Amino acid sequence: MTNAEPAILAENLAKSYGSTRAVADVSLRVDVGEAVGVLGTNGAGKTTAVEMIAGLRVPERGRVRVLGLDPRADRRRVRQVLGVQLQHAHLHGALRVTELVDLYRSFYPDPRPTDELLDMVDLAGQRKASFDKLSGGQQQRLSIALALAGRPRVVILDELTTGLDPKARRRMWATIEQLRSEGVSVLLVSHAMEEVERLCDRVAVLDAGRVIALGTPAGLVEQTGTANLDDAFVALTGKELDLEEAA
């Protein structure tokens, strides 16, 4: 593991579920300190791709490195440097917020303080609530706090703000901006153009399991001769993002 290694390097990933080709060929690089967004319509293969990058799914083909480490062969070391927030958290419903945070903190040598983590996701008021009493948005925010408990150098966030209200969304954006100022590298799956434009240096557009475009938000707009990233996405994929998802 050296500083010269990219934060994330994924090469020619492929994965099928039965006859469904979820990821046909995905290559992606996130440099240290960089934030890269992944945009795509429902079913484009985003979650499958990031789960392979996180070491949670075995690729049929291709190679992944996180700071030079193989997420499956070097699982323990990768866990110390990578924080992952996935779409669906499976957490013990009877545990309280602080119990879950402290459990996750106990996995790491130098965890972020509990109060700081709860502040980062605006859950200080829910510290005594049990997980199953939290709203969907609060559960989602807690899963982000857990992903950040070990001060990861690389974070993977799948649908950071989908379903969150505007205030919570802004809080999450400020948190990501804070992480970026600390030099953390970010891979962010999103349906929200505004979010990607604000937080990401580069964007990968996924369609039918392939990266069909990769560039800065401004570069994609220029490449497609469109007025904004929304229109660039439509020009590239021939599809609109689901507005409900993007809301």
Ligand SMILES: Nc1ncnc2c1ncn2[C@@H]1O[C@H](COP(=O)(O)OP(=O)(O)OP(=O)(O)O)[C@@H](O)[C@H]1O
């Ligand atoms: N566990 C699974 N078993 C079978 N098929 C799956 C499974 N997970 C995903 N798929 C299928 O693989 C394809 C890609 O799904 P994936 O969840 O990776 O896409 P996505 O871009 O993340 O979609 P969304 O935006 O809806 O989350 C879809 O056709 C989906 O139905």
